[in-house]
Amino acid sequence: MTTPEKPQISVLLAAPRGFCAGVDRAIQIVEQAIRKWGAPVYVRHEIVHNRHVVERLEALGAVFVEELDDCPTDRPVIFSAHGVPKAVPAEARAREMIYVDATCPLVSKVHVEAQRHFDEAREIVLIGHAGHPEVIGTMGQLPPGAITLLETVADAETFTPRDPSKLSFVTQTTLSVDDTAEMVGVLQRRFPGIAAPHKEDICYATTNRQDAVKAMGESADLVLVIGSPKSSNSVRLVEVAKRAGARDARLVGSADEVDWAWFDGVSSVGVTAGASAPEDLVEALIAAIAARFDARVEEVRVTKEDVVFKLPRVLAE
Structure with missing residues (x-):
């Protein structure tokens, strides 16, 4: 037949x-930490957004938790590739925990930029998605109110800065290139003096x-x-x-x-x-x-x- x-x-x-290199590094950090300190090693939030990766690391001895409070002080904790608010490592230091920050270096670059704009007394606009861990981490680098989140072109059209001459923007690293360019175009049309990143934030x-x-x-x-x-x-x-x-x-x-x-x-x-x-x-x-x-x-x-x-x-x- x-x-x-x-x-x-x-x-x-x-x-x-x-x-990508940032994800690869974050996974290696968890694997290396388990080799160095033995299991269990705690990870605050999913190290990267993939269930298969998380399950494989769990099998090696990683324990994924939502907050630092869920970790014992006598075991190492790793912060995810998306970045964390400044308060998180500060709390880990206060509790005398061993911690390793797996924040992607390209996300850390955005944190550094935001701090630079803040130090230069600029109001900061962050283009990104509300509730995403990277956005929470970036906004948590600075005091409340220092960063305004804009999610859409409509947001960019209606945003009113405190002082248009002291304005800057940064972006989440994982956005649509074209959508972001459209939003940046609106901001630059409305506020020609807006300070941009030295190098584009989208990774x-x-x-x-x-x-x-x-x-x-x-x-x-x-x-x-x-x-x-x-x-x-x-x-x-x-x-x-x-x-x-x-x-x-x-x-x-x-x-x-x-x-x-x-x-x-x-x-x-x-x-x-x-x-x-x-x-x-x-x-x-x-x-x-x-x-x-x-x-x-x-x-x-x-x-x-x-x-x-x-x-x-x-x-x-």
Whole structure:
């Protein structure tokens, strides 16, 4: 009996995709801390927004908690890659805890910029999403009221500064490049003297992953983005894919979450992963597609990444 031929499908694989240097560093920090101090090591908030990563680290001996109060003082604690308000390390020092800050260096750069603007007596606007851990961390670098959060173009149009001549802006690192540019354009039109970051705040990895999706978006009937709904950069990739011309785009945690009905009438599928999604999830998704289709995989690469961030000195072996 002959097996029916599988329908053909073209798989466009975005590159770069998946882990960025900041995520890679944060995961290494947890692994190294467990090697150095033994289990358990406590982690305040998810180290990165990916359930698979969190579960793997839990199996090694990491304990994830919401607040510092949930940690005993005799075990090390790690702060997540998204950054924390200044009050958190201050509390850890007061309790004489060993702590390691896994804040991404590119998020730390935004914290330094915000402090510089504050020291120069400027009012600060933060472009970002309310409630995101990175935004909470950045706003928590300075006294209440020093930073105003703007989320939309409408916010930028209606914002009234205390003194337009003493105004500055910083941004969350994982935003849509195009949406942010639109908001910055409004602020610069309304307040021509607004102080900008020395170097753009949206991180290289967010930009590169969005560029790769734009490059394949118009050729793909469907784009699948592997990532968590909590992951800002992953959610943005879905929006970017649709805007780039993909007929449909979906966020999935893994191949298990794919509804194969989405593939009806699809001859080309784009695949990418947010900055906190491991490559083995991408490989599993491609294998699942190849099990159902005669798949031709083609990589769509827009740039090569070679950024590496050093581990904190306390962990250097």
